[in-house]
Amino acid sequence: MWSSDVNPAQPVEEPVAEPARQLPAATVSRLTLYLRTLNALLAEGAESVSSEALAESAGVGSANVRKDLSYLGSYGIRGVGYEVANLSRKIAQALGLTHEWRVAIVGAGNLGRALARYAGFESRGFDVVALLDADEMLVGTEIGWLRVSDVGNLEKVVSSTRANMVVLALPAAVAQSVCDRVVAAGVRSILSFAPVALSVPGNVNLRKVDMATELQILAYHAQRLQGAHLDEDLPGV
Amino acid sequence: MWSSDVNPAQPVEEPVAEPARQLPAATVSRLTLYLRTLNALLAEGAESVSSEALAESAGVGSANVRKDLSYLGSYGIRGVGYEVANLSRKIAQALGLTHEWRVAIVGAGNLGRALARYAGFESRGFDVVALLDADEMLVGTEIGWLRVSDVGNLEKVVSSTRANMVVLALPAAVAQSVCDRVVAAGVRSILSFAPVALSVPGNVNLRKVDMATELQILAYHAQRLQGAHLDEDLPGV
DNA sequence: TGATGTGAAGTTCTTCACAGCG
């Protein structure tokens, strides 16, 4: 998704001297947008693309695109643009997409099922290898091409499928305890859709997506756009 | 959801002199987090809360919380903290949640159905008033407490339900054309889950959520965390 | 006393503007 990046930074705790250069967070999220455009261009046989065109399709400025791409090295051709196939490869490499990612989805409710069948994962290199739930009625049933596993066997499932990413699609009430078990099972990358703040150790990556939060942010902008004269009586201004 | 802020800012086109004070985008997204915590505290009967506690539950610094809240005015009590009920009300007001939001969901596939039944919308003041799809097999069926409408009647449905927000949960291929019709129908706030860049007029608010993008961002961080020695052979450093 | 509120400093990200090069 493309929430606006907007994940508040977690408090930094370990100033570990990472050897590799790190990309600005904002750049990383835009790189995923460029990559999508590049892959579409690749499919239609385009050879090269300008920073202007990439900017257009990502909704940012062209200088921003060039700056982002410059972090990866100088792969453009002056007077021409970027070679689509080459740039696509470089970005995929920078994002770590050459690694094999196996995703386990915990929670086979409406959202979990939607995610399990979401074509966008497969097509972008993420292999959904397991779907788990606590509901005995669901365990053992088939959803898409997966059989639902018992969340009680989480550790075994993670281990046997060698899942290295987990998506949490479950109620707020149980999210933290399941999250703890996922971490204990050795998974260090977690995407949570539970509408609650989760705490994880510093060496675990956690991203959060909350649909209701997105609507609230929309509401804020809508209210401003519409003149803010509809429902309140603020003094001043 | 809470993607990390990650919506790249759209290019500004109209330097309209809005009379009302506007909040920093980063502040708006954190306010939704504070609001969630406040409502939980309210439910358990807490009277007041400190910036430190709010910071803890949102994963940010306490100075950051105080600065954010100061944009809304001075509603804290020095030496004590913030009155939970009062602050909750102020934030809701600032976010425009006192307005009545009626949401139409376009696309009754897996994701659309999950969203239609997502309890988080109702509980946070967003009323799901319609669910539409192009598939004749789905039109007329009941999902949750809604009957699926034909997307061919989009304009009529928007008008009769007075929907003022739309969630797009449909394939990339048809997203832009449906989006155009939604805009033409007068809706100015759109949340899209389609994995494609949409273009809308400047007076329309569009937010995007892409699950695969979130996983890609996780992949980037995971790769760095794990030492980046697994799959590539970059020169230098 | 103790936590808020806030100028000022610091940091990060974006935009500008143009040199550089195919």
Add this chain to the structure above:
DNA sequence: CGCTGTGAAGAACTTCACATCA
């Protein structure tokens, strides 16, 4: 000539540190 690559300027956001006040 045209578009990339990039230092420098600018804007936005975060953090600090402490005056302020219930």
